[in-house]
Amino acid sequence: MAQQPLPTPTTFPTPEDLKDLQGELGFPKRAEDFVFFTIQDVAGFKQALKQLQPLITSTADVQAARKQIDDHKKCNAPGLLKIVGTNIAFSAKGLTKLGVTESLGDADFAAGQLADAQNLGDTGTTDSSGNFVPDWLPQFKSAIDGILLIAGDSILTVEEQRNKVELVLGKTINAVLTVNGLVRPGKEKGHEHFGFLDGVSLPGIQTLTGLLPGQQAVDPGVLVLGQNGDTVTRPAWAKNGSFLAYRQLNQLVPEFNKFLNDNPLDLPGLTRPEGSELLGARLVGRWKSGAPIDITPLKDDPALGADPQRRNNFDFSDATDQSRCPFSAHIRKTNPRTDLPQAAVAPHQIMRQGIAFGPEVTLLEAAAGKTAPGVNRGLAFVCYQSAINQGFSFLQHTWANNINFPPKPTLANPTEEIGFDPIIGQNGGDKAGRVTIGQNPNAQSTPMTLPVEWVVSKGGEYFFSPPISALTGKLAA
Numbered sequence: 001m002a003q004q005p006l007p008t009p010t011t012f013p014t015p016e017d018l019k020d021l022q023g024e025l026g027f028p029k030r031a032e033d034f035v036f037f038t039i040q041d042v043a044g045f046k047q048a049l050k051q052l053q054p055l056i057t058s059t060a061d062v063q064a065a066r067k068q069i070d071d072h073k074k075c076n077a078p079g080l081l082k083i084v085g086t087n088i089a090f091s092a093k094g095l096t097k098l099g100v101t102e103s104l105g106d107a108d109f110a111a112g113q114l115a116d117a118q119n120l121g122d123t124g125t126t127d128s129s130g131n132f133v134p135d136w137l138p139q140f141k142s143a144i145d146g147i148l149l150i151a152g153d154s155i156l157t158v159e160e161q162r163n164k165v166e167l168v169l170g171k172t173i174n175a176v177l178t179v180n181g182l183v184r185p186g187k188e189k190g191h192e193h194f195g196f197l198d199g200v201s202l203p204g205i206q207t208l209t210g211l212l213p214g215q216q217a218v219d220p221g222v223l224v225l226g227q228n229g230d231t232v233t234r235p236a237w238a239k240n241g242s243f244l245a246y247r248q249l250n251q252l253v254p255e256f257n258k259f260l261n262d263n264p265l266d267l268p269g270l271t272r273p274e275g276s277e278l279l280g281a282r283l284v285g286r287w288k289s290g291a292p293i294d295i296t297p298l299k300d301d302p303a304l305g306a307d308p309q310r311r312n313n314f315d316f317s318d319a320t321d322q323s324r325c326p327f328s329a330h331i332r333k334t335n336p337r338t339d340l341p342q343a344a345v346a347p348h349q350i351m352r353q354g355i356a357f358g359p360e361v362t363l364l365e366a367a368a369g370k371t372a373p374g375v376n377r378g379l380a381f382v383c384y385q386s387a388i389n390q391g392f393s394f395l396q397h398t399w400a401n402n403i404n405f406p407p408k409p410t411l412a413n414p415t416e417e418i419g420f421d422p423i424i425g426q427n428g429g430d431k432a433g434r435v436t437i438g439q440n441p442n443a444q445s446t447p448m449t450l451p452v453e454w455v456v457s458k459g460g461e462y463f464f465s466p467p468i469s470a471l472t473g474k475l476a477a
């Protein structure tokens with residue numbers, strides 16, 4: 001079928017958009033299951049999709065759930081509200097199985113993540129035919145047709161919902177892998193496994209949520225297909241869809257902590273543990289509390305980290321010097337703010353919705369500085385965008401792995417390298433190691449060699465999260 005150009009909408013979101021857009025973007029959750037599946041019976045699956053549709057959570061549902069939670073908190077009601085949300089998305093292979101063969105206008109999605117693995121810098125080997133084979137979980141190297149995302153206030157709620165969903169889909173699908181995401185316990189709630197508060201800086205769509213001070217504004221079309229700012233022509237039915245990049249990222253937490261303990265930054269007035277804490281903050285660009293080092297460079301400020309009105313209100317405008325924040329810090333590599341003109345940053349914004357998986361570090365692992373054999377812990381990384389090669393893949397390949405990014409023509413030595421993003425930058429497992437610059441504020445040109453990649457890719461896939469209308473329409477036809 002020929003692609004029809006979409007009319008340019010004047011406002012986003014309309015009430016219809018809110019009901020059509022799946023709601024994982026912003027769903028409040030304590031636990032989340034990711035079920036990766038293949039479609040076994042196409043005709044049966046299409047029938048089942050129609051029954052599944054009422055269980056799928058829209059953005060309007062998320063807004064209602066958030067309001068309920070606010071009201072619950074305002075009246076100091078005890079416990080957590082029972083909240084559950086379900087979303088579904090399809091790989092290119094899955095869409096093809098369903099008979100959807102027209103292009104969605106995204107080459108990375110169409111080719112799948114396996115084809116992108118080498119470009120992303122994942123480690124792997126070359127087989128006898130010269131093909132790159134990444135060191136991924138076998139499931140991500142075989143066909144995956146779709147993903148179910150089931151999130152809720154507790155493991156129990158998520159399990160209940162998963163049973164309901166599996167009852168509807170029955171034998172029409174085969175679950176090839178389930179990842180159980182879980183928010184970390186106690187004071188670590190909302191912190192990823194290295195200990196840093198996550199989900200702090202997300203782009204905002206003025207007309208959807210308003211903007212907090214310092215928050216990056218984006219056109220809706222940067223995240224949602226067919227909306228203002230989406231520059232690609234899409235099939236009409238795909239409007240209000242979004243591309244979902246999933247990454248299974250193991251984190252070597254004891255190894256990361258050992259590196260910080262062994263290499264404290266030696267600055268006047270800092271104890272050894274404070275020097276280690278500062279190094280960690282400079283690798284990320286924020287303290288564990290979420291406070292940005294661009295605002296508070298030498299000492300954590302938990303009140304700042306907890307304050308949405310202040311914690312994103314910075315711009316790296318001190319562009320010639322790394323005393324406050326290294327150019328290579330994770331948050332500077334992935335969102336360089338005023339290091340680049342605004343028009344060069346906005347198209348690369350992504351909406352991250354990941355969650356931690358795996359057990360807490362044991363005392364034995366902490367003492368050994370080594371992850372125990374067979375233990376997998378890390379981040380089930382999820383992000384949404386309207387173009388994968390502008391969003392996730394671009395950030396990983398062109399910014400995080402690029403030792404010359406961000407460009408610094410203002411430096412005394414403008415050809416000086418910036419180095420890898422020390423958290424996620426990767427070089428295909430090159431034994432020479434990864435080098436990052438600017439970590440020591442008093443010796444900003446001194447390179448620091450990082451011993452291992454602390455974030456290890458175990459694979460993933462690119463999915464299309466369709467508009468809810470397509471579940472009973474295009475995809476079920």
Ligand code: HEM
Nearest residue numbers: 192196197198199200201249331334335379395396424455
């Ligand atoms: C295990 C892997 C990762 C860890 C531990 C991690 C950790 C963090 C932390 C602690 C923050 C700061 C808090 C926040 O703003 O939410 C952050 C921000 C961010 N991360 Fe990651 N991240 C990981 C993977 C990735 C990947 C794979 C990408 C994209 C390729 C990415 C892109 C971003 C972006 C865009 C931001 C926001 C930057 C800003 O606007 O200030 N992260 N990450």
